[in-house]
Amino acid sequence: MRIILMGPPGVGKGTQAKKISTVYEIPQISTGDILREAIVNDTQLGRQAKQYMDAGRLVPDDLILDLMEDTLTGEKCKPGFILDGFPRTVPQAEGLDELLEKLNLTLDAVVVLEVEEDVIVNRLSNRRSCPECGAIYNLQTNPPEKDEQCDNCGTDLIQRSDDMPETIKNRLRVYREETEPVIQFYDRQNLVQVVAGEGSVSEVWKRVQLALSHK
Numbered sequence: 001m002r003i004i005l006m007g008p009p010g011v012g013k014g015t016q017a018k019k020i021s022t023v024y025e026i027p028q029i030s031t032g033d034i035l036r037e038a039i040v041n042d043t044q045l046g047r048q049a050k051q052y053m054d055a056g057r058l059v060p061d062d063l064i065l066d067l068m069e070d071t072l073t074g075e076k077c078k079p080g081f082i083l084d085g086f087p088r089t090v091p092q093a094e095g096l097d098e099l100l101e102k103l104n105l106t107l108d109a110v111v112v113l114e115v116e117e118d119v120i121v122n123r124l125s126n127r128r129s130c131p132e133c134g135a136i137y138n139l140q141t142n143p144p145e146k147d148e149q150c151d152n153c154g155t156d157l158i159q160r161s162d163d164m165p166e167t168i169k170n171r172l173r174v175y176r177e178e179t180e181p182v183i184q185f186y187d188r189q190n191l192v193q194v195v196a197g198e199g200s201v202s203e204v205w206k207r208v209q210l211a212l213s214h215k
């Protein structure tokens with residue numbers, strides 16, 4: 001299966017992508033995670049991406065497309081993939097189409113998670129993640145057992161630097177202006193399945209599975 005998971009920041013893409021990855025046995029490719037790791041490792045890509053990410057802006061298309069070409073042509077993506085956070089602009093979607101054509105591959109589905117904007121702001125400001133194992137928590141709806149420590153590995157949880165109120169507003173604006181047109185791009189290819197992102201993780205997961213079963 002080759003799937004794209006789209007939706008505004010904080011809609012629950014990362015959480016649902018992990019489930020899809022486990023059940024369909026395909027790697028989760030999250031550009032955000034790859035970029036954050038590049039920043040931690042202080043690579044050239046990390047140094048180039050950091051200023052954009054801290055401001056809640058998009059990293060330039062050419063950097064992202066180079067990164068994705070390397071990733072998608074790798075051995076890891078042979079069984080398929082679930083893309084989480086890419087493509088985020090129409091030029092990125094066009095670049096992905098070209099790359100897939102070169103590799104003689106097609107997409108199976110583009111799942112779009114939708115949720116009201118006030119729910120998103122609330123979710124993002126309560127989001128905490130584990131810098132060690134990547135587990136994601138919400139202090140209100142899915143809190144860790146011990147105060148701000150990871151249930152899996154005991155590491156102190158962190159709040160992403162771009163989950164601060166001003167940056168959240170900017171990321172939502174960027175989503176509306178740059179990323180929503182990508183949904184129309186894939187709608188013209190008849191690939192889009194819209195899924196309501198409200199409710200618990202397991203409720204949303206049921207809807208995602210139903211959407212994918214139509215493919």
Ligand code: AMP
Nearest residue numbers: 031032052053057058059064085086088
């Ligand atoms: P995410 O973890 O998906 O919310 O991504 C965090 C940040 O990484 C975004 O706000 C962007 O600055 C950057 N980023 C992630 N994916 C992309 C992409 N496909 N294109 C441009 N910037 C990206």
